[in-house]
Amino acid sequence: MVIAQCKKLIKVYPGAQDFRALDEVSLSIKEGEFVSIMGPSGCGKSTLLNILGLLDEPTGGEYILNGVPTQRLSDARRTELRRNEIGFIFQSFNLMPRLSVLENIALPMRYTNMPRADILPRARELAVRVGLEKKLHSTPLQLSGGQCQRVACARSLANKPSIILADEPTGNLDSKASAEILTLLKELNDGGMTIIMVTHDPKIAQGTHRIIHVKDGKIV
Amino acid sequence: MRLPDLMATGWTEVWAHKMCSFLSFFAIAIGIATFFYTLSILSQRYSRLGQTAKVAGAGRVETSTNHPLSLVQYQDLKARLPEGSSLALTTRNFNISNGRWWNTLYHRGNKLLGGGVRGILPSFKDADFVYRLEGRFINWKDVENKHRVVVMTVFPHEVKKAKKRFWWDDEEGVQLVKDYSAHHHLLQQQIELHHQTFTIVGILHLPTESDDVRLSRNREDRPMFYIPYTTWYDLYPEEKDTRQVDIRVVTGKESTAKAAGRSLASYLRSQFGVDEKPEIEFFQEKMEEHLTQARKSLNNMLFMGIIAMIAGGIGIMNVTMAVIFSRTKEIGIRRAIGASRKDILFQFVVEAMLLGLCGSVAGMILGYMAVLHLAEDTSQMTFSWWVVALSVLIALVTSFLFALYPAWQAAKLKPVDALKNE
Numbered sequence: 001m002v003i004a005q006c007k008k009l010i011k012v013y014p015g016a017q018d019f020r021a022l023d024e025v026s027l028s029i030k031e032g033e034f035v036s037i038m039g040p041s042g043c044g045k046s047t048l049l050n051i052l053g054l055l056d057e058p059t060g061g062e063y064i065l066n067g068v069p070t071q072r073l074s075d076a077r078r079t080e081l082r083r084n085e086i087g088f089i090f091q092s093f094n095l096m097p098r099l100s101v102l103e104n105i106a107l108p109m110r111y112t113n114m115p116r117a118d119i120l121p122r123a124r125e126l127a128v129r130v131g132l133e134k135k136l137h138s139t140p141l142q143l144s145g146g147q148c149q150r151v152a153c154a155r156s157l158a159n160k161p162s163i164i165l166a167d168e169p170t171g172n173l174d175s176k177a178s179a180e181i182l183t184l185l186k187e188l189n190d191g192g193m194t195i196i197m198v199t200h201d202p203k204i205a206q207g208t209h210r211i212i213h214v215k216d217g218k219i220v
Numbered sequence: 221m222r223l224p225d226l227m228a229t230g231w232t233e234v235w236a237h238k239m240c241s242f243l244s245f246f247a248i249a250i251g252i253a254t255f256f257y258t259l260s261i262l263s264q265r266y267s268r269l270g271q272t273a274k275v276a277g278a279g280r281v282e283t284s285t286n287h288p289l290s291l292v293q294y295q296d297l298k299a300r301l302p303e304g305s306s307l308a309l310t311t312r313n314f315n316i317s318n319g320r321w322w323n324t325l326y327h328r329g330n331k332l333l334g335g336g337v338r339g340i341l342p343s344f345k346d347a348d349f350v351y352r353l354e355g356r357f358i359n360w361k362d363v364e365n366k367h368r369v370v371v372m373t374v375f376p377h378e379v380k381k382a383k384k385r386f387w388w389d390d391e392e393g394v395q396l397v398k399d400y401s402a403h404h405h406l407l408q409q410q411i412e413l414h415h416q417t418f419t420i421v422g423i424l425h426l427p428t429e430s431d432d433v434r435l436s437r438n439r440e441d442r443p444m445f446y447i448p449y450t451t452w453y454d455l456y457p458e459e460k461d462t463r464q465v466d467i468r469v470v471t472g473k474e475s476t477a478k479a480a481g482r483s484l485a486s487y488l489r490s491q492f493g494v495d496e497k498p499e500i501e502f503f504q505e506k507m508e509e510h511l512t513q514a515r516k517s518l519n520n521m522l523f524m525g526i527i528a529m530i531a532g533g534i535g536i537m538n539v540t541m542a543v544i545f546s547r548t549k550e551i552g553i554r555r556a557i558g559a560s561r562k563d564i565l566f567q568f569v570v571e572a573m574l575l576g577l578c579g580s581v582a583g584m585i586l587g588y589m590a591v592l593h594l595a596e597d598t599s600q601m602t603f604s605w606w607v608v609a610l611s612v613l614i615a616l617v618t619s620f621l622f623a624l625y626p627a628w629q630a631a632k633l634k635p636v637d638a639l640k641n642e
């Protein structure tokens with residue numbers, strides 16, 4: 001079953017000289033797939049991922065997520081979809097520096113109408129799943145990069161998304177921590193999670209089902 | 221996000237930006253202090269004026285004449301007034317003071333100085349009677365028979381040192397009577413007024429200055445000795461400066477006050493000739509003057525309060541803008557993990573309102589202290605819940621309004637753009 005489908009996606013950044021960051025990109029991702037996106041810097045990988053994650057809107061083309069065409073959706077509907085269907089992992093972790101590990105993991109659930117009493121137990125479960133049961137009350141500043149990224153992984157799972165989007169999740173990590181994160185992602189994928197990951201590292205990309213090469217806004 | 225979560229987040233952030241928050245909090249606090257002060261004084265003044273009007277009596281009309289009225293004239297005038305009116309005649313106040321040896325007051329050989337003597341009728345009791353009476357009051361028999369009886373005022377124990385108000389005031393003497401009356405049982409004792417012996421038949425215990433709701437001009441500023449109206453003329457034969465009589469009518473109904481005023485004026489003219497041009501004072505008009513005056517000064521203070529609140533609001537706006545600017549990335553992250561525009565909007569609005577709430581609490585403490593130290597009359601200060609509630613409401617509404625625009629700007633940000641911010 002196709003979970004995410006793009007048809008002729010175009011993204012133009014307006015400016016003195018309009019810049020076409022995505023040029024008719026068509027792509028479809030099946031449920032349970034672990035896909036990596038590779039390409040030179042500035043080729044449009046992040047742009048593509050942001051559109052897939054509903055953080056940005058394409059200038060043209062279609063994007064269907066879980067059977068829902070996303071063009072012309074209101075911001076509220078896009079937010080709802082993003083909240084329930086998508087988990088993000090960023091290169092720079094993007095955790096809340098003042099919140100504890102537990103609260104960081106719980107944060108996406110705070111934006112749902114899940115019963116309040118269920119939030120922290122689930123956050124704890126997720127922390128255990130990524131191996132951070134001993135760091136529940138530390139803040140991100142007290143964690144290593146690898147540990148931060150594991151918090152981010154747990155957070156991305158909070159609302160049981162149907163797809164995880166990871167933009168260079170190992171970009172800020174050494175090889176050991178990178179391998180750990182990759183193992184974690186693979187485990188999630190083995191559990192049925194669809195994952196799209198941008199990476200510069202061919203070794204990491206090799207561990208995935210499919211590698212999509214992008215160049216100058218086009219899939220090659 | 222639910223309110224408790226929003227509040228918790230807001231609180232963490234307010235705490236994290238202490239200095240920044242403190243400044244806008246302070247601005248709000250000053251505004252609220254001004255409001256609180258104004259509202260407290262306002263509510264106090266209104267409730268007090270209400271009490272003043274109540275003890276003064278409804279349909280109260282006052283005037284004075286230089287022709288002492290006889291008891292026959294009294295009855296005559298009373299018959300012309302609206303049904304059920306009270307008519308009180310009171311002679312002018314004669315001061316007992318050091319300078320006038322013949323007014324010296326003796327009690328058991330103790331020479332007491334200071335105080336005043338007035339002749340009154342039993343109807344004196346019908347208005348402005350704020351005293352606690354011990355013994356009995358002057359009655360008609362006393363008046364008809366020119367009894368040598370006196371009802372004297374006693375100041376409450378806590379009276380401060382008497383202020384010297386007029387050149388004839390004998391500061392020391394006033395204090396002497398006050399102290400003396402506080403420490404001696406005076407009821408049924410003999411005292412000497414103008415070489416005449418009087419019996420003290422009643423003591424009028426004055427309320428404390430702050431509990432005395434009468435208009436200040438109707439209060440005793442020195443010990444008073446009230447004797448029968450008729451007896452007074454034995455003591456002080458009609459001379460130029462002993463002739464003035466204060467006339468007070470209380471009809472009991474505001475609607476009949478004007479009619480009473482007209483009857484009063486025409487009666488005085490009919491008795492004492494066309495030269496008699498009595499100045500008729502309607503108490504209601506006096507009260508209204510007081511109210512407008514109170515309103516005027518309060519409007520000025522409220523205006524200052526509004527200015528302070530606007531300053532506070534701009535402070536809130538500035539802080540919210542600065543906070544949003546420094547937390548654009550955070551907004552992006554929150555949007556990425558599922559926060560809606562509304563969530564972002566509420567987050568910053570709630571944060572600002574928390575500041576406003578703290579500011580209002582601090583402001584009320586500040587305002588309370590201002591009331592205690594600046595207000596001329598704090599005794600009646602009752603901190604009504606509505607003043608507190610209104611102050612909090614004003615602070616919340618101000619912070620809400622001023623935070624709305626920056627928060628809306630934050631909510632409008634595109635998630636990608638916000639995320640790119642470092």
Ligand SMILES: Nc1ncnc2c1ncn2[C@@H]1O[C@H](COP(=O)(O)OP(=O)(O)OP(=O)(O)O)[C@@H](O)[C@H]1O
Binds near residue numbers: 040043
């Ligand atoms: N907001 C923007 N306005 C204008 N141009 C932009 C904007 N965002 C990205 N671009 C341009 O679009 C192109 C693609 O950017 P993108 O961030 O997708 O690259 P990337 O493939 O993720 O690169 P990297 O591997 O360095 O992260 C770049 O050439 C960039 O300059």
Ligand SMILES: [Mg+2]
Binds near residue numbers: 167
């Ligand atoms: Mg990128």
